[in-house]
Amino acid sequence: MLAETLLCLLNAGIIQAAATAQLSLNNILSLDSQNLPSPPTFSLPAAQNLTITVAYCSSETTSTRFFVTNSTSVDDPGPGGGTDVYEIPVDRGLGAFSGIFPNGGVLALDGDIPDNFSFEIGASDDGPIHQVLATFPLLGDTTSNQALLFSPPFDPPSFSEPSYPNYTLPSPLLSPPSPPNSSPNFTLVITPTSSQVLTSLPQTACMISSQSSSSGNIANESLWLRDEQGWRMQWLIEGLSPQTNYTAYVVENNTTLSGPMYFVTKSAIFACPIAAFLPYCPGVTYAVPLPASGSALSIYDNTNIPSAISDTLLTYFSNFTIALTTQACGRDYYSPLQTCADCQRAYFRWLCSVSFPRCGEESPTTTTTSSSSGETSVDIPTFTSALQAQTTSSSPRNPTFPSMNMSYSVLLPCIETCQATDRACPNFLGFACPLARFNANSSYGVGYIDGADPDQQGLGVPGSAQDQWGNVWCNLV
Numbered sequence: 001m002l003a004e005t006l007l008c009l010l011n012a013g014i015i016q017a018a019a020t021a022q023l024s025l026n027n028i029l030s031l032d033s034q035n036l037p038s039p040p041t042f043s044l045p046a047a048q049n050l051t052i053t054v055a056y057c058s059s060e061t062t063s064t065r066f067f068v069t070n071s072t073s074v075d076d077p078g079p080g081g082g083t084d085v086y087e088i089p090v091d092r093g094l095g096a097f098s099g100i101f102p103n104g105g106v107l108a109l110d111g112d113i114p115d116n117f118s119f120e121i122g123a124s125d126d127g128p129i130h131q132v133l134a135t136f137p138l139l140g141d142t143t144s145n146q147a148l149l150f151s152p153p154f155d156p157p158s159f160s161e162p163s164y165p166n167y168t169l170p171s172p173l174l175s176p177p178s179p180p181n182s183s184p185n186f187t188l189v190i191t192p193t194s195s196q197v198l199t200s201l202p203q204t205a206c207m208i209s210s211q212s213s214s215s216g217n218i219a220n221e222s223l224w225l226r227d228e229q230g231w232r233m234q235w236l237i238e239g240l241s242p243q244t245n246y247t248a249y250v251v252e253n254n255t256t257l258s259g260p261m262y263f264v265t266k267s268a269i270f271a272c273p274i275a276a277f278l279p280y281c282p283g284v285t286y287a288v289p290l291p292a293s294g295s296a297l298s299i300y301d302n303t304n305i306p307s308a309i310s311d312t313l314l315t316y317f318s319n320f321t322i323a324l325t326t327q328a329c330g331r332d333y334y335s336p337l338q339t340c341a342d343c344q345r346a347y348f349r350w351l352c353s354v355s356f357p358r359c360g361e362e363s364p365t366t367t368t369t370s371s372s373s374g375e376t377s378v379d380i381p382t383f384t385s386a387l388q389a390q391t392t393s394s395s396p397r398n399p400t401f402p403s404m405n406m407s408y409s410v411l412l413p414c415i416e417t418c419q420a421t422d423r424a425c426p427n428f429l430g431f432a433c434p435l436a437r438f439n440a441n442s443s444y445g446v447g448y449i450d451g452a453d454p455d456q457q458g459l460g461v462p463g464s465a466q467d468q469w470g471n472v473w474c475n476l477v
Helices: 002-019 205-209 307-324 340-355 415-424
Strands: 027-032 041-044 047-056 065-069 085-088 094-101 105-110 118-124 138-142 147-150 186-192 217-227 230-238 245-252 256-264 358-360 366-370 377-381 387-390 408-411
Touching: 047 205, 065 094, 085 094, 138 256, 147 245, 147 256, 186 205, 186 230, 205 245, 205 256, 307 340, 340 415
Parallel strands: none
Antiparallel strands: 027 118, 041 105, 047 094, 047 118, 065 085, 065 105, 138 147, 147 230, 186 245, 217 230, 245 256, 358 408, 366 377, 387 408
């Protein structure tokens, strides 16, 4: 009799062990109501710092709760609690828990899983597999029917600092740099903001990536090293509607979500085309006052930008570098913080900003958007951008640009770009920026990044001149 009892207990243990699914380290397990183990428990791998993530991949609502334990004496953690039992809080479809699991542990589900409900579970010893980035997609610019968008950055470049006596500063790039050998798999999803489709869904990568874009078409998708933050995926979207608000998300490797980011297209009469893909000015990714481009993409790039503009710019680059290296760079230090290479990079960035005027349009006084629940609306105040009207009789801000046969507005450069160059360069160059009390706002956007008060200006390095709502207040290349 005792032998039969022991045999029954052993068989029960074997059945229980077979029913418990194993969650592999640094992998994702995709689940739904049809393929859950019974009971719905999962063995967790051992790790000194284990992060468990849960991501909802469907819009069905569920009351399911997730519990974990790192105790070897708890087989089925649940709402009853107990020693070392923790609930994974889930907010807008995403949940995460980090802890020490020296001997592994158990993850258990509590509650009914509705039909057609799907979700993912991940376990990693290198941070969360599923996450929502604090970094939003970046808006380059829009026209009446186009938008230039960028993914969050990755793989930042490394700058090799020249040294004395062979202190050679780099020349401006004449062709785009070679992209990295490998990059994340990015997916862009766009819908009209008025539909509220994307923002009402669980804010997870697997959920958003399952939605197809309902607006525009991708005319160009390529990697671009826009600034020192790193490489980005760049999308040129065409076929959009004038003066329409859009919501955009970027999904990375189907596990990481960036967004929502909002933008609005220009009015139907906006005539300035976008300039992009300029290796010597990689941050120029916006509309410029030039006639309509005859290229297939209807933009200006390194192949069709007027030579009068590019040749003059490259001459300025060369002359400035020659003047800068008259100092014994690397031997005679003019600053404990800045080098000649820092000065050159800051100057190039400023020169691109002032050499390529940016067309702009006045935004509405307020932007209406929905809260995360989709039930209430809030007004997000916007500030008047640094726009300067240009009439048909106005001389172009850059004389190498042809005169436009129409009136338009120019978005002035952020003065902080000028101030960053002033801070980075030696005094003998004589580089200086105008002061706010002496009409600096006639040529720069003042008070948008640093404060407008005189004792606040010129502090720190240039910050952000735009936000996730598509507001752009001054031109920061």
